[in-house]
Each structure stands twice: as structure tokens, then as C-alpha cells.
Amino acid sequence: MGKRVTFGNTFIGIALIVPQLLLVFTFFYWPTGEALYWAFTLEPPFGGGNQWVGWQNFETVFSDPKYYNSVKVSLIFAVGTTTMSISFALLLALFVDRQLPGYRVYRFAYFWPYALAAPAVGLAFRFIFAPQAGFVSAINTYFPGAWNPATNGNDAMLLIMLANAWKMVGYNFIFLLAGLQSMPRALLEAAALDGAGALRRIRDFQLPLLAPTLFFVLVINLTESFVDSFGIVEIVTNGGPANATDLMVFKIYTDGFVGKDYSLAAAQSIILMLLVVALTVVQFRFIERRVQYT
Amino acid sequence: MADVSIRNVRKSYGKTEVVHGVSLDIPDGTFVAILGPSGCGKSTVLRMIAGLETITAGEIAIGGQVVNALEPRERGCAMVFQNYALYPHMTVADNIGYALKVAGVAKAERRRRVEEAARTVELTEFLDRRPGQLSGGQRQRVAMARAIVREPKVFLFDEPLSNLDAKLRAAMRLEIRRLHNRLKATSVFVTHDQAEALTLADLVVVMNAGTIEQIASPRDLYRHPASRFVAGFIGSPPMNMMPGVITAGGGVEIAGGGRLAIDLDDFDIEIGRAVDVGMRPEDVILDSRMQDAAATGQPALAFTAELTEELGATRLIYGKSGARDFAIAMPASSPQLPHGQVTRVHAAPARIHLFDQTTGLSLRNVARAQAQ
Numbered sequence: 001m002g003k004r005v006t007f008g009n010t011f012i013g014i015a016l017i018v019p020q021l022l023l024v025f026t027f028f029y030w031p032t033g034e035a036l037y038w039a040f041t042l043e044p045p046f047g048g049g050n051q052w053v054g055w056q057n058f059e060t061v062f063s064d065p066k067y068y069n070s071v072k073v074s075l076i077f078a079v080g081t082t083t084m085s086i087s088f089a090l091l092l093a094l095f096v097d098r099q100l101p102g103y104r105v106y107r108f109a110y111f112w113p114y115a116l117a118a119p120a121v122g123l124a125f126r127f128i129f130a131p132q133a134g135f136v137s138a139i140n141t142y143f144p145g146a147w148n149p150a151t152n153g154n155d156a157m158l159l160i161m162l163a164n165a166w167k168m169v170g171y172n173f174i175f176l177l178a179g180l181q182s183m184p185r186a187l188l189e190a191a192a193l194d195g196a197g198a199l200r201r202i203r204d205f206q207l208p209l210l211a212p213t214l215f216f217v218l219v220i221n222l223t224e225s226f227v228d229s230f231g232i233v234e235i236v237t238n239g240g241p242a243n244a245t246d247l248m249v250f251k252i253y254t255d256g257f258v259g260k261d262y263s264l265a266a267a268q269s270i271i272l273m274l275l276v277v278a279l280t281v282v283q284f285r286f287i288e289r290r291v292q293y294t
Numbered sequence: 295m296a297d298v299s300i301r302n303v304r305k306s307y308g309k310t311e312v313v314h315g316v317s318l319d320i321p322d323g324t325f326v327a328i329l330g331p332s333g334c335g336k337s338t339v340l341r342m343i344a345g346l347e348t349i350t351a352g353e354i355a356i357g358g359q360v361v362n363a364l365e366p367r368e369r370g371c372a373m374v375f376q377n378y379a380l381y382p383h384m385t386v387a388d389n390i391g392y393a394l395k396v397a398g399v400a401k402a403e404r405r406r407r408v409e410e411a412a413r414t415v416e417l418t419e420f421l422d423r424r425p426g427q428l429s430g431g432q433r434q435r436v437a438m439a440r441a442i443v444r445e446p447k448v449f450l451f452d453e454p455l456s457n458l459d460a461k462l463r464a465a466m467r468l469e470i471r472r473l474h475n476r477l478k479a480t481s482v483f484v485t486h487d488q489a490e491a492l493t494l495a496d497l498v499v500v501m502n503a504g505t506i507e508q509i510a511s512p513r514d515l516y517r518h519p520a521s522r523f524v525a526g527f528i529g530s531p532p533m534n535m536m537p538g539v540i541t542a543g544g545g546v547e548i549a550g551g552g553r554l555a556i557d558l559d560d561f562d563i564e565i566g567r568a569v570d571v572g573m574r575p576e577d578v579i580l581d582s583r584m585q586d587a588a589a590t591g592q593p594a595l596a597f598t599a600e601l602t603e604e605l606g607a608t609r610l611i612y613g614k615s616g617a618r619d620f621a622i623a624m625p626a627s628s629p630q631l632p633h634g635q636v637t638r639v640h641a642a643p644a645r646i647h648l649f650d651q652t653t654g655l656s657l658r659n660v661a662r663a664q665a666q
Contacts (some may be wrong), residue, residue: 033496075530182378184377186375186376186379187379187380187381187382189344189346189373189375189379190375190379190381190440191381192345192346192365192366193344193345193346193365193366193367193371193373193393194374194390194392194393194396194440194444195367195368195393195396195397196367196396197365197367200396204392205381208383209382209383223570252388263455292383
């Protein structure tokens with residue numbers, strides 16, 4: 001056992017953890033508790049007395065077909081954007097790990113998008129992918145109407161997936177590159193002498209040994225895409241067209257702050273929270289089993 | 295199996311050249327050790343043979359075929375790495391059989407060869423374990439088996455024993471040599487440990503600062519070091535060195551007092567030349583019969599013992615000759631040398647080494663030395 005610093009005076013110990021506890025309580029437990037309370041009451045939009053309604057808010061949510069649509073598009077978005085960002089980040093990390101020309105610059109450059117605020121990313125994507133004037137508008141010159149996220153739900157979904165994936169690539173890249181670089185060089189050299197070419201080495205060594213890191217970024221990305229995608233949706237598609245990008249977290253905002261139905265929004269928040277928790281449990285139960293920590 | 299030919303090979307990293315033109319011919323079936331201090335370029339040479347480093351200039355040929363442009367897998371070399379580089383996510387059997395799997399060897403055949411290799415290094419009961427569950431010595435064996443199973447043309451060893459404890463190292467050393475005697479494959483063994491190099495190899499290559507100092511059999515390396523560096527590097531404790539001047543009548547006058555007899559015909563030197571004189575601690579003879587050297591006129595050095603180390607069979611005595619450090623090795627059965635007392639020592643003329651003071655090269659007459 002290592003030596004521990006101990007305080008003779010209990011008061012100092014408590015005083016030192018209080019600020020942290022206060023922060024966690026103020027920004028996590030209090031809002032969560034409040035949301036939980038709101039979810040079971042009818043909260044007037046402009047304050048005043050509220051009324052206990054039991055499960056009624058949840059019943060309303062679950063009887064709304066729009067809500068199921070929201071869950072569906074959220075799942076599609078989460079799986080799609082996570083797949084995109086992890087696979088692209090993996091590709092970049094493998095290239096940088098092989099020290100292709102210019103890798104020193106890329107190593108830094110790839111991380112920058114993560115430092116941008118989501119609305120800034122959204123705005124940039126909205127311009128770049130604008131059907132009339134953006135870089136991608138060239139497609140429409142040759143195939144009229146092929147790309148229009150303002151009217152085509154699939155295009156809109158693809159666009160927010162891309163924007164979110166682009167933002168997350170840098171984050172994933174850093175972890176995957178660190179994972180690749182922590183592998184002993186001699187291991188890959190031994191594999192090369194054993195006759196394995198570059199692709200075979202990726203398949204037989206780099207990917208299996210990267211599995212713990214891949215699992216970590218998978219959990220983070222899925223969670224992020226459920227709870228942290230609001231900024232992009234709000235700026236790029238505003239939930240449309242025809243609710244095609246009405247993600248759960250965006251619906252919470254529109255129902256709560258636009259529709260001023262705090263109770264319904266609170267109930268949805270609780271559901272989203274439980275969904276993310278359940279999803280994480282599932283990942284740890286079923287995917288982590290196949291991950292080998294060495 | 296194949297011979298390996300290294301012709302004037304150089305290696306640079308950017309502007310820094312680390313290997314300055316190395317040439318070496320390794321006959322088929324020979325066990326060669328490349329010996330040198332860390333940073334001398336020995337591992338770089340090995341990695342260039344394997345194809346893990348590009349060759350900046352010069353040529354390497356394996357079995358008569360120039361391999362400069364070949365991928366590692368096309369060169370037919372198997373390598374045992376310092377930290378073994380076992381595949382942590384595979385069982386021992388999969389580790390050993392991986393090369394065969396990549397080569398597309400059928401499963402039954404693969405299994406047979408893996409088991410055979412495992413039997414050679416006595417690993418049969420560990421085939422289902424993973425490397426993480428093995429001891430250092432066992433991991434070392436897996437690395438060996440992985441190399442054996444491919445039946446390579448050339449075995450490369452990159453300091454494979456340096457992570458083992460002393461006892462295990464000596465045992466593995468024997469096993470590697472035994473294995474070589476059986477398989478007779480050309481082997482290149484890189485090490486900084488002279489005991490490993492001298493005991494294992496048919497031919498030892500001593501490298502220093504990116505160049506080869508000497509290529510010789512272990513016996514010749516010890517008896518006739520080609521340079522001051524080799525003389526100091528081989529042997530433990532290192533050879534005693536002192537400056538001196540050649541005098542008429544077959545002697546060398548040691549700076550700071552003393553004189554030693556040499557056979558002038560053994561060396562390419564002239565009277566009056568300043569040289570570095572070397573004498574191995576184990577070649578030193580105590581002149582107990584000549585308490586007064588001046589009276590007898592016999593050439594000798596004065597030695598004052600300061601410290602004694604008992605090493606079991608041998609006794610090392612450290613002290614001073616004049617102002618210089620001087621060591622003597624003698625059988626433990628010989629009488630003790632009292633500390634502080636001045637003794638007279640010398641060595642047989644044939645056991646005295648002379649080196650050029652500027653180039654450090656041995657002044658021994660090569661033709662005569664080989665005739666002996």
C-alpha cells in the first residue's frame with residue numbers, strides 16, 4: 001500500500017471536497033432531481049403552482065407517434081455518425097501511425113475540429129452543403145435535384161451525420177493514434193518478418209490490440225451523439241424536413257422551450273437518460289466481452 | 295540455409311551516419327556474434343539484414359541474392375527480438391504457427407510443425423496459454439520456436455538474452471548453441487555481452503562507433519586483439535594498459551618506471567617508438583623469486599596490491615603500478631598477496647600486446663602471429 005496523506009482534522013477534509021460536491025450537485029443532481037419532479041407534475045410555462053399528475057406525462061409521450069419517430073431517427077443518427085467518425089478516424093490514425101509524409105502537421109490538424117463549438121460546425125456545413133451555392137451544389141448541376149437537405153429527409157440526415165462525425169473525428173483520432181502508438185514496434189516488425197503485409201498486420205494485430213480503445217470511443221461516441229447533437233441539428237436542419245432529423249434531444253428542446261411544455265420535455269429527458277444508460281449497459285455486457293485487454 | 299554477404303554497408307538517419315561502411319562475409323551455417331557497446335550500430339546492421347531498416351549505401355546479399363530492395367518477408371530471415379515481441383492476443387501455438395498461417399500452410403501440416411517446434415524448445419504443455427501467462431524464460435522459448443518453425447535461411451538474434459536473469463541467461467545460451475549445432479542454420483547474434491559472444495559464436499565481429507574493429511574467432515579475438523578498443527572490450531577485468539617506449543635489446547620501458555621484455559620479431563616496430571603496452575590481468579606473473587629486481591636485472595613492474603576480490607575459482611587483485619591502476623587475476627589456490635606490499639610482476643613476452651598510440655591498432659606482426 002502506498003502512503004496516503006491523512007488529515008488529522010476532519011473539518012479540513014470535508015472543506016476540501018465541498019466545492020467539488022457543490023459543483024456536481026448544482027449542475028447534475030439538482031437539475032436531474034428537478035427534471036424528475038417536473039416529469040410527474042404539470043409545470044405552468046410562466047411559473048406558479050404545479051400539479052402532481054403521476055405517469056400522465058409519460059403516457060402522453062408514449063402515445064405520440066412523433067416521439068417514436070424521434071427515437072428512430074436518433075438511433076439511425078447515432079449508429080450512422082458513430083460508424084462514420086470512428087472508421088474515418090481509424091483510417092487517419094493508421095495513416096499517421098505509418099508516418100506518411102506530413103504526418104506531424106496532420107497529427108495536430110486533425111484534432112482542431114473538436115475544439116469548435118457545435119453551432120459553428122453546423123453553420124459551416126450548412127454553407128458548404130447548401131444545394132444552391134455550396135461546394136456540393138455542383139452535383140445538382142449534373143444531376144438536378146440529387147442533393148437537397150432542405151426537402152429530402154435522407155439528405156438532411158446524412159448532412160447532420162457528416163457534420164457530427166467531422167466534429168468527433170479529431171477526438172477519436174487522438175485516442176486511436178495513442179492506442180496504435182502504444183503498441184510495441186517490435187510486434188509489428190515480428191509480424192512483418194513472419195510474412196504479414198501491411199493490411200494483414202492491420203487486421204491481425206493493430207485492430208485486435210486496439211479493441212479496448214475502439215470500445216472506449218464507441219461508448220463515448222454513441223453517448224455523445226444522443227445527448228450532444230443539439231447544436232448541429234438546430235443550426236443545420238432545425239429538425240426538418242418533416243421531422244426527418246427530429247432527434248430526441250432536439251425534440252426535448254422544441255417541446256420544452258419552444259412549445260413551453262416543461263413537463264413533457266422533462267419526461268423525455270428522463271427517458272433519454274434511461275435510454276443512454278441502458279445502451280451503455282448493453283455495450284458493456286455484449287461488446288466488451290469480445291474485447292481483450294492485454 | 296544461405297551465406298550472408300554485407301558489402302560496404304552504410305546507414306544514415308538524416309545527416310547523421312551511424313554505420314560507416316561495414317563489410318562482412320558470413321559463410322553458410324556459421325554462428326556469428328556482433329559484439330559492441332550500446333550505440334555502436336550492431337543492431338542497425340542486424341535490422342538492415344532483416345529488412346527492418348533501409349540500407350543507405352552498399353549491398354546485402356543472402357544466398358547470393360541482393361536483398362536491398364526486398365521486403366522483410368521475402369528475405370527468408372527469422373528474428374528473435376530483445377523483448378520477444380510475442381503476439382499478446384494469440385496463444386503460444388498461434389504465435390508459433392502465425393508465419394505458416396500467413397504462408398498458407400494447411401492446418402494439419404501447420405499443427406504438426408508447431409508441435410515439433412514446441413517439442414524442440416520444450417513448450418509442448420504450454421501451447422494453449424497466452425504469452426502473458428508465461429515466465430520470461432518461457433517467452434524466450436516461444437520466440438525461439440516461432441523462429442525455428444519457419445525453417446529460415448538465416449536466424450537473427452537481437453540481444454535475446456538481455457531480459458533474463460543471469461542463471462537463465464547461461465542456460466539459454468547453451469540451448470541456443472545446441473540448437474544451432476542441430477539446425478546448422480546461418481545465425482547472426484547481436485549482443486553487448488562478451489561472454490555471450492565468445493561462448494556462442496564461431497566468429498565474433500567487434501563493432502565500435504559504426505565500424506568493424508575486428509572479425510575473428512573467439513580464441514584469436516582474446517589472444518590477438520587487433521586494436522586497443524578490442525583489447526579493452528574483451529576480457530574481464532579489462533587489459534592493463536600503459537604507455538611505453540621500445541628500447542634496444544628486446545625491451546619496452548614503461549613510462550613512470552619499470553621495464554618489460556618483449557620479442558621484437560613479433561611486432562612491426564622500431565627502437566625508440568612510443569607505444570601503448572597491454573597486459574591481461576590473467577597473464578600477469580608474480581616474481582616471488584626476485585625480491586630485488588635491480589640485483590637480478592630481470593625486467594619487471596612494481597605492483598602494490600590494494601584490494602582483493604574472491605570470485606570462487608579466480609582471485610582478482612586490484613592495485614597500482616606506479617600511479618596507474620593495475621589488475622591481476624590468479625587462481626584462488628595461489629598464496630595471498632598482502633595489501634600495501636610492493637611485489638614485482640611481469641608477463642611472458644608472447645603475452646604482451648603493443649598498440650599504436652594514435653591509431654590504436656595492434657603492432658603485432660600479423661603473418662608471424664598467424665604462423666604460431
